[in-house]
Amino acid sequence: TxxxxxxxxxxxxxxxxxxxxxxxxxxxxxxxxxxxxFPKYRIHPGASYYSKSINTKQITQLLEIFNVVLPKVTTFDFTALKSEIEKLKAKEKELEELRQQSSSSLMEQLKKKKSGLKESLDELKNNLKEKLDSKELGLLLDTLLEIRVNIIEEGNDSLAEEKFESLASILEKKISENFAGETKKIEEELERLYQIQKEITYLDEIIQSKSIQ
Missing domain, CATH: 1.10.287 (Helix Hairpins)
Known part of the structure; x- marks a missing residue:
């Protein structure tokens, strides 16, 4: 059977x-x-058993890295990528040090940077207005800085970046046509002003976050 x-x-x-x-x-x-x-397993502190909010700042930073590195190379350049990552780490360390400072100290730094930016911007306008229409130039420079701030605050905003690139190309063309031999120097000064504006934006964010806490 x-x-x-x-x-x-x-x-x-x-x-x-x-x-x-x-x-x-x-x-x-x-x-x-x-x-x-029947061992009692320890849960790793970094383990996630639920959905976490997306860190949009980190995603934006990664997009910035690839936007900087990839268009410039025909093959993937790990050295260039590593360099950009190190720059971001240094910037994050710098921001963390700023977060540890008192609000009054940050406000004082913000005040100085805004004052310095205005002086530098006015000086640049005065140097250029001899050959460029001062009203048009002032509007162009102010708009460039404003859009640059929006890009910094909003992250990877393709529309804002497109506007910025368009205005930047107009300004570069005007400079190259009217200031032969000085183009590089002027562009470097513009980049310096952009960086100051970025620092001002970061300081504003940190001060606001401290006031909320």
Missing amino acids: LSDWHYHEEEKKKGTILYQQHKEAKAHNQTLSEEIR
Whole structure:
């Protein structure tokens, strides 16, 4: 019968080496302590068992890295990528040091940077207005800085970046047409002003976050 056949098959299994090893291992397992047989696993502090909010700042930074590195190379350049990552780490360290400072100290720095930016911007306008329409130039420079701030605050805003690139190309063309031999110097000064504006924006963010806490 089927039951007899099943019984004989089970008896055959008991005679195999594998079955004996399994039996010995099972018997040995019964002699072990509860701690070993049923270990209490520790949950790693970095483990996630629920959905976490996306860090948009980090995503923006990664996009900035790839926007800087990838368009300039035909093959993937790990050295260039590493360099950009190191720059971001240095900037993050600098921001963390700023966060540790008092609000009054940050306000004083913000005041000085805004004053310095205005002086530098006015000086640049005065140097350029001899050959460029001062009203048009002032509007162009102010708009460039304003859009640059929006890009910094909003992250990877393709529309704002497109506007910025368009205005920047207009300004570069006007400078190259009217200031032969001085183009690089003027562009470097503009970049310096952009960086100051970025620092002002970061300081504003930190001061606002401190006031909320």
